[in-house]
Amino acid sequence: MFPKWVGYFLYIGSLGYLGGTITFFLIGFVPAYVxxxxxxxxxxxxxxxxxxxxEIQK
Incomplete structure (x- = not known):
């Protein structure tokens, strides 16, 4: 349905949200690079x- 490279960017985006949340709880702010x-x-x-x-063809 989608190219693999779009999935890779979504995976990186999810790691960004996880990293931002952890960073916020550890140091109180989120740097721009995160x-x-x-x-x-x-x-x-x-x-x-x-x-x-x-659409998936049957």
């Missing part, structure tokens, strides 16, 4: 908006 990892979801949103998902 927040940058959450940009992986932007690629997924653009992919869905512009190209769309392919």
């Amino acid at each position: 927040e940058a990892f959450t940009m992986g979801e932007l690629i997924w949103v653009l992919w869905i908006t512009i190209i769309g998902a392919k």
Whole structure:
């Protein structure tokens, strides 16, 4: 349904959210470089908006 590289960016984005949460609880703020990892979801949103998902053929 989606290219593998979109999935990899989503995985990196999820690690960005996890890292941001852990960093916030440990030091009280989240540096900008940790927040940058959450940009992986932007690629997924653009992919869905512009190209769309392919239907699975039976």
